[in-house]
Amino acid sequence: MNLLSIVVPCFNEEETVEIFLKEIQKTLNDYNFEIIFINDGSSDNTLKNIKDLANANSNVKYISFSRNFGKESAIYAGLRNASGDLICVMDADLQHPPSLLPEMIESVTNEDYDAVAARRTTRKGEAPIKSFLSSFFYKLFNKISEMGLVEGATDYRVMTRQVVDSILQLSEYNRFSKGLFQWVGFNTKWIPYENIERVAGETTWSLWGLFKYSIEGIVAFTTAPLSVSTLLGTAISIIAFIYMIIIIARYLLYSDPVQGFATTMCAILLLGGMQLLSIGVLGKYLEKTYVETKNRPIYIVKESNIDDE
The missing domain is CATH 3.90.550.10 (Spore Coat Polysaccharide Biosynthesis Protein SpsA; Chain A)
Structure with a gap:
């Protein structure tokens, strides 16, 4: 046998x-x-x-x-x-x-x-939030990765x-x-x-531990987050350019001065947040590369x- x-x-x-x-x-x-x-x-x-x-x-x-x-x-x-x-x-x-x-x-x-x-097929006995996040992970992973995982x-x-x-x-x-x-x-x-x-x-396994584990899985099998960062950066740049054209046109046509401290701060915080997010995603991939090159057991x-x- x-x-x-x-x-x-x-x-x-x-x-x-x-x-x-x-x-x-x-x-x-x-x-x-x-x-x-x-x-x-x-x-x-x-x-x-x-x-x-x-x-x-x-x-x-x-x-x-x-x-x-x-x-x-x-x-x-x-x-x-x-x-x-x-x-x-x-x-x-x-x-x-x-x-x-x-x-x-x-x-x-x-x-x-x-x-x-x-x-x-069921997650009886688990906290609802844990079950929801687990299901969300499988759906997200299968959307952004070329290799699908069977849910559950x-x-x-x-x-x-x-x-x-x-x-x-x-x-x-x-x-x-x-x-x-x-x-x-x-x-x-x-x-x-x-x-x-x-x-x-x-x-x-804590909720935080499972979250980190899910990040490990995503980083290990797809580079989609890097592409998302590039797309977001491109989209925001286009929106910012269009908004700049609108501001210039309003000033030239209607002598309307630029106003709105709150709008300016929101734009700065949004752009700053997107930049930090993109740097964080890039840093995660660099971290994995750094660890692999050490060739530790x-x-x-x-x-x-x-x-x-």
């Missing part, structure tokens, strides 16, 4: 890792699998609990980072060290239901699919070795896995499921029970 490697990024998941393992063992009782927990610089007892599980189960592996490098780095580390013929990425909090795994494995193994991914797409997926090897070729430091999974292509089946709340613990391992590390 093919070996299934399950990659599980963990950040402060001390309450969930044991529950997660029990659910996987119950679901995949007849499968040959290994679990690779990636401790992403947790500040609680996540690493200790993972080590205890590894000592009691030979198919439990772990990689522990020297600090928090982020979920994207954890996914990359897990994919890089997975030895299975099939590789799965899922969260430890059971918001990615293990009950879908048999169907996902079956589709990749016996159907003409290279990957099977899960997408949420998650990182939860089962992939063949060929797909994973293709993803590992993309060794960029600034990573947005949802986009990378889509960018490499391959035949992907989507399985819908309703949102499930965490089995234990608290989420580490995506993650640093402090300890692991995997030989390759």
Whole structure:
């Protein structure tokens, strides 16, 4: 039977890792699998609990980072060290239901699919503002990017070795896995499921964190914001030129002096705001270029029970 490697990024998941393992063992009782927990610089007892599980189960592996490098780095580390013929990425909090795994494995193994991914059809239990912003992100991304994302797409997926090897070729430091999974292509089946709340613990994703993550995704896969800045600058310049012609014509024809301190201040503030916005957009792209040129490692391992590390 093919070996299934399950990659599980963990950040402060001390309450969930044991529950997660029990659910996987119950679901995949007849499968040959290994679990690779990636401790992403947790500040609680996540690493200790993972080590205890590894000592009691030979198919439990772990990689522990020297600090928090982020979920994207954890996914990359897990994919890089997975030895299975099939590789799965899922969260430890059971918001990615293990009950879908048999169907996902079956589709990749016996159907003409290279990957099977899960997408949420509802966001029950989430704050309305979070659900609205998430939906808005997908719509915006698909409008400005040549590569569309499936709305509700998650990182939860089962992939063949060929797909994973293709993803590992993309060794960029600034990573947005949802986009990378889509960018490499391959035949992907989507399985819908309703949102499930965490089995234990608290989420580490704040609204601000999700906003920054969405910006990372947009910058990583489209240069449209740079084009928007150029278009806005061109449009405002044209409007300003037309307005100047109107002012000159009124003065020459009607001797109407230029008035309006408030109008002048609004124009100055508008132009100043647009300039700062455009500089900010340009700066974001320069920031990513600057970070990439440093060629720093995506993650640093402090300890692991995997030989390759």
